[in-house]
Amino acid sequence: MKKELAKIYEPALFEDNIYRLWEDSGFFNPDNLDLPAGAPSYTIVLPPPNITAKLHLGHSAMLAIEDLMIRYHRQNSYRALWLPGTDHAAIATQNMVEKKIFSETGKTRHDLGRKVFLEEVDKFVAETQATILHQIRKMGASLDWSRLAFTLDSPRQQAVQRMFLDMYNEGVIYRGERIVNWCPRCHSTLADDEVEYKEQSAFLYTFKYDPNFPIAISTTRPETKLGDTAVAVNPKDERYQQYIGQEYEVNFCGQDLRIKIIADYNVEMDFGTGALGVTPAHSAVDWQMAEAQSLPKIKVINEDGLIREGFGEFSGLSVIAAREKVVASLRNQGLMIKEEEIVNNLSCCYRCDNPIEPLPSRQWFIAVDKPLARLQGKSLKEAAIAAVREGEIKFLPERFNKRYLDWMENLHDWCISRQIWFGHSIPAWYRGEEIYVGEEAPAAEGWIKDNDTLDTWFSSGMWTFSTLGWPDNFKDGIKTGDLTRFHPTQVLETGYEILTLWVSRMVMMSFFALGEKPFSQVYLHGTILDKNGKKMSKSKGNGVDPLEVIAKYGADAVRLSLLMGATPGNDSRYSEEKIESKRNFINKLWNISRFILNNLDDEILSTPIDVLPEAKSLSDNWILGELLSTRKTLATSLSDFNFSFAAETLYDFTWNKLADWYLETTKIEKGKETILVFILKNLLIMWHPFIPYVTEAIWQSFNNTLLMVEPWPKLANKLDYWINNPGKEADFSFVQEAIIAIRNARSENKVEPARKLQALVTGPKSELLLSQAPLIKGLRTGIESLLATDGPPDGQAIKVVLRDVDIYLLGAVDPEKEKARLRKEKENLLNLISGLRAHLENQEFIDRAPAHIVQAEKDKLARYEIELEKIRASLGV
């Protein structure tokens, strides 16, 4: 039974009910879809949002794009799985909760203790997670909630522990030292992106270690020079060639040092003296040089930012105090050559603003260069590079291939341990110098658990397979269950800013665990900026709450506004006007449907959808051709990830072709019911992945089935007929141009309502129109001759008629001007033709270009030649 549609579409009245209807149907879960056994899978894992805060518009855009892909494939008989989840975001979450507790109670995490603090974090996580899941549902996202995951829930914890053990046993995970960013005040390490650089003025001191040392060095931190073991120069620097490889015993401010002169390309020749004192223990770059050259590493500074024991008068001093003392000593000895004030970047803690101290520290690492038997001798890095280079994994836009490969090729071992409390624990135990790795502590006494946790990207790197039942679904190298059916996934859709942080890690982790890629295609979306092109952020207060705009305009309008005008990898701007215009469109679609449904009865509505109705007039022919070519464009643009273009094509068809023209003709011409119902059903099916709510709401008013699982009708063979039908374009322009002609002709008199003319002029009722418009005799003859033609009308013929009509009606066209225009056009065509001929005679082009391009060029040439003939004829040549 058909239900009456209201005059205005009010999203709030429908959305929640429809979401419930979808969810209750069970079809979000691909296991419940009625599909043949061999149906291909289509899997997307949702990039798990951080549970630090509620979602913003960027997330909404992500959801809109992914839901579009999933719904489209679900309709088209794929085993479509979209897997939801959230990320524990270790550091970010811990900071958030620490701040919250501190502002509420004035207590730090140390005051609470590890256990109580983690309970607080869990409370926070539960709250935000509920908010986030609610927001996701409001967007209409068709996620399979039965598979909901969290990077720190129990199945994921088991997976992470197992991964750590496997990697450790394979020698991929090892414990080693490296320079970390240490905040002496917070007593914790900082990730590279938590370090903030601040410009400050500092003194650059140039001096010699002692009078017998041949080279002067420059530094802003003389106190660290107590730990120097080398001086590095650029290998191309002629000044120092003779010293390279030599070793010197020096006494620097009372400390005996052994300094080797080494060559390294990282040294800039024109900075300072072009010679760099290498302090392996207190500079990341120097550490690398020391590793490369096997230099000893002397620790000078301790975890409190004080000079360590064993440095005589300097021991126990702060770095600043030690610096003053060293400088004074150098001045006294006459070793100081130059002191100049410069501006440099100071590394600071993002939390407390204090300068950070690079310190060596024992950490857990993943060896990215270790050859692995399970990867046929390739290292993780090599496997991850090969997958992209050989095209197994593709990026969109393609330019991110380069960024990925550049980053991968320069990748060093990945430090995975973090000195924070919230996160996956490290399954390692220590007793003195002994290390044991395993989930349970060894039976013997005295073993102490590793206190650190894992980098959050360790667990999110496993996201594509930890969510599909790994490791239980992976026995003896063979995938079972969900892993067989859904891995590798088809598409990873995410923001380009986490390409290196996340995407690259997923590739390595998947190759290690399963020996296969995690996904085939990576679609990278841009960032949603505010109206002025600025990033949205809490501190600026320019963020937009998706729930608010959904409440105001409906989820469909928000989705469509985020999909249209957004291209992969490019940022797009948010504006409320844009949402408003999409809201208006959705209402238009509602009213188109309402208009059609009001003119139909129940029987016709049950017409099978895969029966192409018969076209009885030019306008029928035209609109069906447009519908089917729109559908074709839509399918190709969707498979090319050209979402914006897909939506625009459909939008243009719906509004400019269907509503503005065809529906108007049906107000005059009756008997279009079967065509209208065919168009309406197809229209709703095609729009559904973009704007699921309104389309489902309309569909439900006259169907018992769910639009969500309504397949696109099979019309392939018919499609070609309509697309190749040359009448389809002509009819439209013919009508339009006729209207213009009529209006121009009658500008002095009263004008017939344009839309009536539009309708009348196309069909059998044109007689009526013509009798009312005696002025347009030329048009009449034209129409009559066209109507008399059998078969599809010739577009060119229509154009010729129209030109005649134009000239006749206006009487104002200067024949000379027209001739001049034609001459110019002729000139143009001649140029085109000779160019195309030359092109086609070029053997290189014929050999190298794909066949369809060559054919297209040939077709073009043929068209131009025909056109040229016509112009020649009208010029009387």
Added chain:
RNA sequence: GGGCUCGUAGCUCAGUUGGCUAGAGCGUUACGUUGACAUCGUAAAGGUCACCCGUUCGAGUCGGGUCGGGCCCACCA
């Protein structure tokens, strides 16, 4: 410093491997409608496609350079 990217109408952006008179939405103006449509329709105005040079029969599109935004990475010891 290295790399990437963008510059098209007042604003936000399309422009599908170079092709006929460069498009859309919003905004502006005029006229017409208000029995599918918080309207809607028809039209108008508005662009040296940042600039220069080159390749080509032909450049918004390809190459080189200049200017101006944005992003990423590295980082001055």
